Amino acid sequence: MNADIQTIQDGDIASVPGVSASGVSCGLKTSGLDLGIIHSRVPANAAAVFTQNQIKGAHVPHCATKIAAGRAQTIVVNSRNANACNGPLGPEHAEAMAKAAADALTVDSSLVYPCSTGTIGIVLPIEKVCVGIVAASAALRSGGGTDFANAIMTTDTRPKSCAVTTQIDGKAITVGGVAKGAGMIEPNMATMLAYVATDADVASQDLEILLHDVVAESFNAISVDGDQSCNDTVMLLANGESGLALARDAQSDSSWAAFASAVKQVCVTLAKMIVLDGEGATKLAKIHVVDAASAVDARLAARAVANSLLVKTSWFGEDPNWGRVIDVVGYSGAELDASEIEIWYDDVCAYRGASGPVPDSVTALEAVIRQPEFTVKIRLGTGDAECSLLTCDISEEYVRINSEYTT
Amino acid sequence: MNADIQTIQDGDIASVPGVSASGVSCGLKTSGLDLGIIHSRVPANAAAVFTQNQIKGAHVPHCATKIAAGRAQTIVVNSRNANACNGPLGPEHAEAMAKAAADALTVDSSLVYPCSTGTIGIVLPIEKVCVGIVAASAALRSGGGTDFANAIMTTDTRPKSCAVTTQIDGKAITVGGVAKGAGMIEPNMATMLAYVATDADVASQDLEILLHDVVAESFNAISVDGDQSCNDTVMLLANGESGLALARDAQSDSSWAAFASAVKQVCVTLAKMIVLDGEGATKLAKIHVVDAASAVDARLAARAVANSLLVKTSWFGEDPNWGRVIDVVGYSGAELDASEIEIWYDDVCAYRGASGPVPDSVTALEAVIRQPEFTVKIRLGTGDAECSLLTCDISEEYVRINSEYTT
Numbered sequence: 001m002n003a004d005i006q007t008i009q010d011g012d013i014a015s016v017p018g019v020s021a022s023g024v025s026c027g028l029k030t031s032g033l034d035l036g037i038i039h040s041r042v043p044a045n046a047a048a049v050f051t052q053n054q055i056k057g058a059h060v061p062h063c064a065t066k067i068a069a070g071r072a073q074t075i076v077v078n079s080r081n082a083n084a085c086n087g088p089l090g091p092e093h094a095e096a097m098a099k100a101a102a103d104a105l106t107v108d109s110s111l112v113y114p115c116s117t118g119t120i121g122i123v124l125p126i127e128k129v130c131v132g133i134v135a136a137s138a139a140l141r142s143g144g145g146t147d148f149a150n151a152i153m154t155t156d157t158r159p160k161s162c163a164v165t166t167q168i169d170g171k172a173i174t175v176g177g178v179a180k181g182a183g184m185i186e187p188n189m190a191t192m193l194a195y196v197a198t199d200a201d202v203a204s205q206d207l208e209i210l211l212h213d214v215v216a217e218s219f220n221a222i223s224v225d226g227d228q229s230c231n232d233t234v235m236l237l238a239n240g241e242s243g244l245a246l247a248r249d250a251q252s253d254s255s256w257a258a259f260a261s262a263v264k265q266v267c268v269t270l271a272k273m274i275v276l277d278g279e280g281a282t283k284l285a286k287i288h289v290v291d292a293a294s295a296v297d298a299r300l301a302a303r304a305v306a307n308s309l310l311v312k313t314s315w316f317g318e319d320p321n322w323g324r325v326i327d328v329v330g331y332s333g334a335e336l337d338a339s340e341i342e343i344w345y346d347d348v349c350a351y352r353g354a355s356g357p358v359p360d361s362v363t364a365l366e367a368v369i370r371q372p373e374f375t376v377k378i379r380l381g382t383g384d385a386e387c388s389l390l391t392c393d394i395s396e397e398y399v400r401i402n403s404e405y406t407t
Numbered sequence: 408m409n410a411d412i413q414t415i416q417d418g419d420i421a422s423v424p425g426v427s428a429s430g431v432s433c434g435l436k437t438s439g440l441d442l443g444i445i446h447s448r449v450p451a452n453a454a455a456v457f458t459q460n461q462i463k464g465a466h467v468p469h470c471a472t473k474i475a476a477g478r479a480q481t482i483v484v485n486s487r488n489a490n491a492c493n494g495p496l497g498p499e500h501a502e503a504m505a506k507a508a509a510d511a512l513t514v515d516s517s518l519v520y521p522c523s524t525g526t527i528g529i530v531l532p533i534e535k536v537c538v539g540i541v542a543a544s545a546a547l548r549s550g551g552g553t554d555f556a557n558a559i560m561t562t563d564t565r566p567k568s569c570a571v572t573t574q575i576d577g578k579a580i581t582v583g584g585v586a587k588g589a590g591m592i593e594p595n596m597a598t599m600l601a602y603v604a605t606d607a608d609v610a611s612q613d614l615e616i617l618l619h620d621v622v623a624e625s626f627n628a629i630s631v632d633g634d635q636s637c638n639d640t641v642m643l644l645a646n647g648e649s650g651l652a653l654a655r656d657a658q659s660d661s662s663w664a665a666f667a668s669a670v671k672q673v674c675v676t677l678a679k680m681i682v683l684d685g686e687g688a689t690k691l692a693k694i695h696v697v698d699a700a701s702a703v704d705a706r707l708a709a710r711a712v713a714n715s716l717l718v719k720t721s722w723f724g725e726d727p728n729w730g731r732v733i734d735v736v737g738y739s740g741a742e743l744d745a746s747e748i749e750i751w752y753d754d755v756c757a758y759r760g761a762s763g764p765v766p767d768s769v770t771a772l773e774a775v776i777r778q779p780e781f782t783v784k785i786r787l788g789t790g791d792a793e794c795s796l797l798t799c800d801i802s803e804e805y806v807r808i809n810s811e812y813t814t
Contacts, residue, residue, distance in 0.1 A: 055737030055745060085733055087763025120730025121757075121764045230734050309716070323527025326492055327637050330462030338462060350528075356494025357528045 011163025012145025013176040016197045018241035022139035023151030026132025028080035035132035036151030038075040044239035046072035047208035057231035058083045058090030070204025073111035076101045083116035083124045084230045093124045100130040104137035117191040152180040160273040171244040173200045175262045179270040182277040191231040201240030206248045211236045218267035222390045280397025286375040290386045297334040298387035304332035306391040315393035320365035322350040340381025418570025419552025420583040423604045425648035429546035430558030433539025435487035442539035443558035445482040451646035453479035454615035464638035465490045465497030470520045477611025480518035483508040490523035490531045491637045500531045507537040511544035524598040559587040567680040573669045578651040580607045582669045586677040589684040598638040608647030613655045618643045625674035629797045687804025693782040697793045704741040705794035711739035713798040722800035727772035729757040747788025
């Protein structure tokens with residue numbers, strides 16, 4: 001964390017000047033908020049990253065087409081229903097959501113981004129949604145960030161918001177964000193949605209490069225490209241209300257870097273919130289694979305460990321069961337040198353391929369795994385590539401939640 | 408199931424003439440049997456299949472070297488400790504186990520196969536094991552199959568044995584088997600051990616070809632090559648005590664085929680027992696991917712679905728959540744045609760890519776998923792390759808067992 005970046009207590013996306021938000025209930029969920037809007041007083045420059053799943057929810061191609069112009073003003077999101085795999089009705093309903101918000105807010109429809117999250121393959125009750133959009137438009141306010149964060153939740157057990165402020169070139173700028181998603185496990189099919197806004201003035205091309213860099217270190221560090229839900233979407237909006245213009249190449253390195261750090265801090269904070277809302281998760285673990293033959297090998301090994309139920313349940317039991325880790329690495333498909341492999345929990349070496357288990361390490365390993373956060377480092381001994389992933393432990397609660405969240 | 412094959416009530420590996428078995432407690436587990444022996448009165452022809460995990464328990468190279476000669480008489484197995492990743496002590500202890508059994512039973516050490524299953528990376532308390540081997544050797548009896556099946560259990564909730572008999576060329580032959588393993592989930596790191604014996608007289612080369620074919624349709628249809636534990640081992644012994652000689656090419660097709668069917672039935676029965684001992688599993692599901700571009704694609708898709716926690720928890724909730732299935736297929740990496748994809752539960756179509764969800768299918772889908780066994784068929788629409796995998800649902804019990812099974 002950068003010391004020059006201040007966290008805003010109870011901050012959220014609507015902490016950003018010029019940004020308002022709301023959440024209403026339109027009858028998609030049995031109870032609770034299920035439709036939200038984020039709205040910028042003025043049109044903003046924008047960038048987005050979408051799921052790489054081959055099956056895509058209807059809003060994904062809709063929004064991908066719009067974002068090519070690099071502008072956005074309004075984001076409208078429903079939960080409980082993914083509007084995915086619904087045939088020709090899917091695109092029609094995404095279009096209808098955008099039009100309803102554009103009409104209610106007198107915004108150009110090309111600046112409205114509809115998103116959906118929830119169950120796949122159920123036709124969206126579009127009339128209810130449109131009634132909700134009218135209500136949510138009327139409810140927009142600068143204090144509405146928490147309502148929005150609640151409205152987009154599905155299997156989440158808690159809303160996820162944060163905001164920071166920092167001084168750049170003598171001016172204060174704010175970055176705020178909101179996310180939904182839970183269950184860091186393959187498949188992370190709990191759709192991940194994240195929206196980040198700032199009042200800095202940044203061109204959409206620069207936002208796009210920044211967003212890709214930041215997503216790689218935050219949201220994509222808790223999942224893996226191929227493991228995305230049909231609907232995953234991350235958007236970054238810059239409405240310029242601070243009057244501070246920033247550009248990747250025009251400024252001194254420090255100004256742009258300070259801005260990028262603030263955006264990254266918001267995204268990493270949201271990503272950790274998603275991991276720790278892993279439906280009963282109690283521990284955050286970083287899997288760090290080093291000395292791999294290639295980036296692909298490093299990722300194969302890291303992903304296999306991060307997704308291993310037996311490894312994750314052992315953490316829940318506070319058992320430093322490195323044997324399960326090495327077993328997973330062995331079948332991961334990653335090239336390894338059995339005589340060079342090493343397993344570490346934080347700075348405690350558990351196993352060296354040449355000599356076997358490290359004598360008298362058990363007590364130290366147990367101390368590591370009792371912590372709420374720790375790193376599992378795996379050395380493959382076949383090169384110099386590496387990969388990191390954040391993941392969590394797995395509790396009985398996870399299974400209960402996911403077997404009860406039915407269509 | 409072949410009508411000419413009779414299941415032996417409460418049969419086990421020691422139902423095979425000339426085969427005895429035992430299980431004793433030697434103090435590896437806190438309580439219960441933890442060391443077992445299977446012994447053939449006369450040396451048998453034999454074949455074996457071992458894990459493809461790059462990390463291998465010490466017994467794997469030991470046994471792989473011995474099986475090259477195609478002969479076996481005694482199998483000695485300890486549970487609770489995998490004798491894997493123990494450095495140079497691993498091979499020494501495997502050798503010591505074989506020698507102890509050879510001495511106790513006056514058998515040539517080259518005919519004794521030691522196997523270990525349990526926690527990785529803990530030095531095997533070899534003195535306890537050798538004391539146990541002496542006791543288990545003395546305890547060998549034709550009624551000892553159940554004791555053996557219990558002695559090799561780790562996270563299993565119940566022992567797994569079966570035996571069949573069939574008439575071939577006017578003579579009765581018996582095939583009996585025993586297995587351990589539970590938790591059909593990636594990674595299936597609960598080591599899978601299976602031993603099958605018959606009193607037919609078959610050359611080891613023929614046993615080897617048969618075993619590879621049968622394993623592909625049984626034990627490898629519940630896991631995937633790359634997902635194996637460090638210690639997985641399947642052995643097939645033929646001691647010839649029936650006096651019936653069988654050969655792949657020398658006999659009429661029907662004699663060999665009848666024998667192969669009996670061996671397959673034992674292996675498939677044991678494989679299903681492993682899946683249904685999926686630590687709280689209540690349902691057996693066959694994942695059948697069809698019309699894939701290649702066998703690799705078919706396997707990628709089938710494996711992703713079979714390993715998806717969200718899919719498997721939805722089955723536990725008796726929810727035909729085909730949206731989770733299509734989402735998994737979408738990120739599986741398998742090539743698919745989104746307009747051609749279809750999802751079926753038994754003979755009920757849930758989704759067709761071109762038109763979307765099948766109207767009014769929900770009641771029929773719910774009826775399918777309430778059954779104890781069903782098939783999920785996924786059509787990728789990109790070719791004519793296919794793959795089948797057996798898997799189970801996932802309950803809260805699974806997580807409880809695996810978080811409590813500590814080092």
